Amino acid sequence: MHDEPILKIQRLEKVFGRGCSHCQHEDTRQLEKNFCPYCGTVYACRNISFELFPGEILGIVGESGSGKSTLMQCLYFDETATGGEMFINHEDFKGKNIFALSNQQKRNVRNHILGMVYQNPTKGLKMNFSSIGNIAEKLIAAGNRHVGEMERVGMELLDKVHIPLFRMKEEPKRFSGGMQQRVQIAKALSNYPPILFLDEVTTGLDLSVQASVLDLIKTIQREMGISMIVVSHDLAVIRMLADRTMVMLNGEVIEAGLTDQVLEDPQDAYTQQLVYSLL
Numbered sequence: 001m002h003d004e005p006i007l008k009i010q011r012l013e014k015v016f017g018r019g020c021s022h023c024q025h026e027d028t029r030q031l032e033k034n035f036c037p038y039c040g041t042v043y044a045c046r047n048i049s050f051e052l053f054p055g056e057i058l059g060i061v062g063e064s065g066s067g068k069s070t071l072m073q074c075l076y077f078d079e080t081a082t083g084g085e086m087f088i089n090h091e092d093f094k095g096k097n098i099f100a101l102s103n104q105q106k107r108n109v110r111n112h113i114l115g116m117v118y119q120n121p122t123k124g125l126k127m128n129f130s131s132i133g134n135i136a137e138k139l140i141a142a143g144n145r146h147v148g149e150m151e152r153v154g155m156e157l158l159d160k161v162h163i164p165l166f167r168m169k170e171e172p173k174r175f176s177g178g179m180q181q182r183v184q185i186a187k188a189l190s191n192y193p194p195i196l197f198l199d200e201v202t203t204g205l206d207l208s209v210q211a212s213v214l215d216l217i218k219t220i221q222r223e224m225g226i227s228m229i230v231v232s233h234d235l236a237v238i239r240m241l242a243d244r245t246m247v248m249l250n251g252e253v254i255e256a257g258l259t260d261q262v263l264e265d266p267q268d269a270y271t272q273q274l275v276y277s278l279l
């Protein structure tokens, strides 16, 4: 059904700590948890490989501490991956390992190809800027200078995420949690990124607000054809959004496949436990 992947990750590793004679010389997959009991070094992401195809939503699910957010932060360069390679199918970066690029080049990738929506809106938004000012900030970072054009794009995007335009000059700190998330989504979309990361974006919202944000994400994906990676500890979110799903435990991917398959017929004992606990 798909052609070439838009994003390809090979053997991504993220280690917090320096390691010791015990963990450095061992296959860290032998560790019972994701940390070394001798020196405390955390192996937050271990040997993670996957592909993201154009227009699909890939879900990443796992319990707290499994490494989902760290993985996402490495992909968005909030954290530096300690190993592995990242490839993006884009004319300017074809065949280049993105992790090995300079910081300036990574900023370019971030400004033009990637978008991120965080669980906590204060990470993605400047709470003291107006909502439309937040979008302008992202557009300026991407090289736009034309004020009229930025206003046009800002209004179009705020309208798309159902923020009433008469409130576009208001600061997001005055908004409800659901509205803040919608402004964050509009901001993340402002450079029309082909790839969007969403990290636990509905966690902490009321159920009805959660449903409207999920609906919005689905609609945006359909209308704009953006490829997305959605991280959540909530299987209901993954079931609603994701075409394919990866299950993480202790920094590793333990199961992956079509979402229906993973949720209807889980193979790994941990995934079975996760799925059956919801029944």
Ligand SMILES: Nc1ncnc2c1ncn2[C@@H]1O[C@H](COP(=O)(O)OP(=O)(O)OP(=O)(O)O)[C@@H](O)[C@H]1O
Pocket (backbone or CB within 6 Å): 016, 034, 042, 043, 044, 062, 063, 064, 065, 066, 067, 068, 069, 070, 071, 233
């Ligand atoms: N800066 C850091 N220094 C040391 N360890 C860290 C750091 N950030 C994360 N970790 C550890 O990395 C592991 C993975 O954390 P991560 O936040 O990615 O998990 P998660 O699956 O996203 O869970 P949650 O949803 O609770 O954030 C955890 O053991 C965590 O304690």
